[in-house]
Amino acid sequence: MTLTLVGLGLGAVEDITLRGWKAIQNADAVLLEIYTSALIDSSLQDLESFIGKSIEQADRISVEECADKILEEARVKNVVLLVAGDPLSATTHCDLCLRAENAGVNVEVIHNASIINAIGRTGMQLYRFGEVVSIPFFETNWSPDSFYDKIVKNMEANLHTLCLLDIKVRERSIENLMHNRMIFEPPRYMSVNIAIDQIFQIDDMKHRIPSNTRAIGVARLGSKTAKIAAGTLKELKEIDFGEPLHSMVICAPQLHDIEEEKFKHYGI
């Protein structure tokens, strides 16, 4: 009996690998992780009818706080945890694998494309990316700015920065958390526009990322409705990228020839 983490890739149900498909066919229980990423071109119902099995949605609480329940189940059943993108791109799933190994539960991982490599679609070369940053939603009295410094550092080293934008699904307000009420906030997905606005907010104090810095906004990468637009931060801030998920590349100050051509190709 095995816990198998299956990457779904980036867009629709058919982005699953044949190996992943087989694992699902052999599964006694199928969970879909919904809090680190999201399916773009397919709904839960699409996925269920495609695989011919019912799927239980797993939020942060079920995967992190109730991991033991998943592991106990995987001792006696084949349990598949579906994850949009690649299963090991998020720390939380690495942690789950580690717990499973420590508990003597068989674990398998079936990899797939994720934003980390598919961002090559922008034309920016993968070997020219520095550290990835995550941009979190600013809250009242909480505007963490470590991502800003990392972008600056990458720019100084003439490297691109992949910015992953915040996802808040089935999160509880502090008040509801304190009262242990299972009341969830509506899902929020950060847009390219908000990400740039937050960068500018920090830039008002730090003055290291000028508004004419070149960047590439990316929406729904890998899906039929994917949108890629290149321009300055100031320009991209005004572009409507549509539905989630969004991400962004802050370009290295100097682009190589192919990168320069691709930048123009996606230019707004």
Add this chain to the structure above:
Amino acid sequence: MTLTLVGLGLGAVEDITLRGWKAIQNADAVLLEIYTSALIDSSLQDLESFIGKSIEQADRISVEECADKILEEARVKNVVLLVAGDPLSATTHCDLCLRAENAGVNVEVIHNASIINAIGRTGMQLYRFGEVVSIPFFETNWSPDSFYDKIVKNMEANLHTLCLLDIKVRERSIENLMHNRMIFEPPRYMSVNIAIDQIFQIDDMKHRIPSNTRAIGVARLGSKTAKIAAGTLKELKEIDFGEPLHSMVICAPQLHDIEEEKFKHYGI
């Protein structure tokens, strides 16, 4: 009519996505790129019998120098170019896409897992990797050492480094190149051991990467015979990782808790 670049993922034929499989079924011609990466668990024959079509092997010359031939073919036929891993992880395929776009040829890209994201398997967190480096085979009078400086820079920023190790397939000696003779050297794939030896050669002059630096050697990632071993560079240099493909992570000086546990898990 379309040129479709299909990522094969990391291990065996069943790592292809359903979308990739469909593209192959609709293809009039199928090429397999053999010079930036390689299939691990499957031979060309396995792949041919699996997809039920014959496959033409494409080396650097056919893809780079004879790109126009591929593009001309894609005007009148559905041409699929299969690439181990993800199709856009190598510059050469980005270049091919760009040429196709400029020539008005339809291009589609079907992503898959690549070493760039599957390296998460080591337990090292993807968001803690700095710039990727490629370690080339040293030749007589040619020992480029820019990769060494990049590793040092990542270490100073407390980031991991993914080291991609050189692959030489259907390369010609300088003499044969000069005489335009189509005589190819036997394929060479750099092992973890050679990579470490080359790092040590540079370290004899630069003294920035001590032999007790922690690293993780990875062989045949994603395949049935995958091997992951963690230790100091000095220790890993003596480990036999077996058949290609190999790669290596030079760890950040400080590991997080989960990383530390995974390092121990793979410890030699």
